Amino acid sequence: xxxxxxxxxxxxxxxxxxxxxxxxxxxxxxxxxxxxxxxxxxxxxxxxxxxxxxxxxxxxxxxxxxxxxxxxxxxxxxxxxxxxxxxxxxxxxxxxxxxxxxxxxxxxxxxxxxxxxxxxxxxxxxxxxxxxxxxxxxxxxxxxxxxxxxxxxxxxxxxxxxxxxxxxxxxxxxxxxxxxxxxxxxxxxxxxxxxxxxxxxxxxxxxxxxxxxxxxxxxxxxxxxxxxxxxxxxxxxxxxxxxxxxxxxxxxxxxxxxxxxxxxxxxxxxxxxxxxxxxxxxxxxxxxxxxxxxxxxxxxxxxxxxxxxxxxxxxxxxxxxxxxxxxxxxxxxxxxxxxxxxxxxxxxxxxxxxxxxxxxxxxxxxxxxxxxxxxxxxxxxxxxxxxxxxxxxxxxxxxxxxxxxxxxxxxxxxxxxxxxxxxxxxxxxxxxxxxxxxxxxxxxx
Numbered sequence: 001x002x003x004x005x006x007x008x009x010x011x012x013x014x015x016x017x018x019x020x021x022x023x024x025x026x027x028x029x030x031x032x033x034x035x036x037x038x039x040x041x042x043x044x045x046x047x048x049x050x051x052x053x054x055x056x057x058x059x060x061x062x063x064x065x066x067x068x069x070x071x072x073x074x075x076x077x078x079x080x081x082x083x084x085x086x087x088x089x090x091x092x093x094x095x096x097x098x099x100x101x102x103x104x105x106x107x108x109x110x111x112x113x114x115x116x117x118x119x120x121x122x123x124x125x126x127x128x129x130x131x132x133x134x135x136x137x138x139x140x141x142x143x144x145x146x147x148x149x150x151x152x153x154x155x156x157x158x159x160x161x162x163x164x165x166x167x168x169x170x171x172x173x174x175x176x177x178x179x180x181x182x183x184x185x186x187x188x189x190x191x192x193x194x195x196x197x198x199x200x201x202x203x204x205x206x207x208x209x210x211x212x213x214x215x216x217x218x219x220x221x222x223x224x225x226x227x228x229x230x231x232x233x234x235x236x237x238x239x240x241x242x243x244x245x246x247x248x249x250x251x252x253x254x255x256x257x258x259x260x261x262x263x264x265x266x267x268x269x270x271x272x273x274x275x276x277x278x279x280x281x282x283x284x285x286x287x288x289x290x291x292x293x294x295x296x297x298x299x300x301x302x303x304x305x306x307x308x309x310x311x312x313x314x315x316x317x318x319x320x321x322x323x324x325x326x327x328x329x330x331x332x333x334x335x336x337x338x339x340x341x342x343x344x345x346x347x348x349x350x351x352x353x354x355x356x357x358x359x360x361x362x363x364x365x366x367x368x369x370x371x372x373x374x375x376x377x378x379x380x381x382x383x384x385x386x387x388x389x390x391x392x393x394x395x396x397x398x399x400x401x402x403x404x405x406x407x408x409x410x411x412x413x414x415x416x417x418x419x420x421x422x423x424x425x426x427x428x429x430x431x432x433x434x435x436x437x438x439x440x441x442x443x444x445x
Contacts, residue, residue: 004421005327012330019335032329036322040315047310050108053285054093055306056292056299058086066092077180078130080192087116091134098138108310110138110404111317111411118412122195126416127409129187132423135408136179139401139424140431141172146396152376153392156383164392167438171397175431182426186419235296244290251286320410324402328366337362353436360391361432365425368400389443393435398428 016025064084070092071083081087090113097106113134121128127135146168153161292299331337341358348358356378363371375395379388401424409417 005323008327008331011336012327012334015336015339016330016334021334024333025330028329028333029326032325033322035329036325037318040318040321044311044315047108047111048307049310051112051310052303052306053288054090054109054112055309056297056302057093057288058089059297059302060288060292060295062288062291064089066096077133080128080130081117081120085116085120087113087120087130090116095137098141107407110134110408114408114412118414123193125413126193127414127418127420128192129183129190131409131414132418132420133180133183133187135405135420136183136423136427137176138408139399139404140176140179140427141397141399146392149375149392149396152379153383153388156376156379156388158379158383158388163442164389164396167393167435167442168396171393171431171434171438174434175397175427178430179423179427182423183419186423190419241294244293248290316413317407317410320406321403324406328370328402332363332367332370351433351436352440354387354390356387357390357394357436360394364394364398364432365401365428368403371395371400386439386443390436390439393439394432397435398431401425401428 012025013022016022066089071088074081074088074092075083078088078091090109094106094109094113097109114131117128117131117134118124121131146164149164149168150161153164289299292302337359341355341362345355345358349355353361360371360374360378363374372395375391378391382388401421405417405420405424409420
């Protein structure tokens with residue numbers, strides 16, 4: 001990661017020296033840093049909220065239930081992680097949120113999972129094989145419905161905005177399968193690093209607390225300021241349960257009321273999917289809160305306690321996010337991406353890659369907002385063209401690899417990413433070529 005970041009900056013400077021964009025490069029370095037901080041600040045609220053909600057789910061036992069249901073698959077994917085470890089349930093929640101297209105909810109859950117993985121990491125500061133595999137799955141864009149892309153296509157007047165659903169899902173499957181296989185192959189050839197001797201000595205050192213008479217009574221590690229699980233439990237009366245049940249009934253009744261009041265009958269199409277995903281986040285928040293409430297969890301106190309952790313984690317993301325945003329912004333503003341596209345275009349033309357789609361393939365791993373903006377521009381310019389169809393599939397089936405790596409690894413202080421970047425970029429490449437293949441197959445149909 002050190003070499004990649006350094007050469008992204010150096011190449012940008014050299015190219016800008018020839019293109020005469022040094023002033024623009026100076027400006028974008030400050031603008032990108034500001035954007036990174038603003039995004040991180042915006043993430044603080046999401047992190048605090050969702051880690052608070054996850055704390056309720058954890059205290060109520062929901063996380064263990066979900067992890068138990070997914071155990072057969074997760075144990076095979078992550079054999080080094082104990083089946084009942086908190087990292088397992090956090091990873092499952094992250095995957096589930098990504099599948100449903102809930103990116104804002106998936107990120108806090110992913111950061112929570114990375115924090116749990118770091119706790120059992122044999123060498124602190126160095127990515128473990130489990131971390132690399134978890135990142136590989138995330139960078140392969142595990143999603144069923146690309147709602148944002150469909151919404152842009154619908155707004156641009158595309159005849160069938162949801163026609164990218166199947167090709168995007170197939171391209172995503174190719175990218176994710178590649179990511180998992182590559183991560184497993186790299187892990188087989190690169191076992192987890194041995195623990196650092198100093199870290200091992202620190203972890204194994206047991207300090208003892210003493211009682212009033214000076215007698216050793218218990219390991220000091222067992223004496224913690226963290227609230228015990230029992231502190232999150234209370235007791236609700238019949239009145240509270242009845243009130244909650246009434247609210248559940250009213251919510252269920254609101255679904256047919258919504259369509260009766262609008263005078264429309266719901267049809268199974270892309271608009272229904274988009275509306276359904278809009279309901280998902282409030283539904284999940286209510287579901288977790290009610291589940292915890294009926295399991296006698298003190299909802300408010302538990303959310304506040306989890307939000308404290310979210311605030312700490314979110315602020316730790318700012319430095320790596322600034323570094324990545326500045327490097328990507330400089331690379332794009334200097335013209336280096338355009339120059340690279342000009343070089344590789346003759347190689348890609350024979351396989352049917354339009355020149356207009358190449359910047360999208362290059363931007364996607366580097367800048368989520370940049371790629372989304374470019375995709376929107378292409379779709380609005382030629383809504384029903386092949387290029388529009390292709391860039392929409394690329395957007396819906398690939399992920400912003402460097403952003404994910406910066407946020408997830410930066411949140412736990414991982415400095416040595418090992419093969420995570422290589423696997424992520426290779427999966428991105430497969431995802432782009434799979435998107436190209438699917439575009440040719442499905443657009444012609």
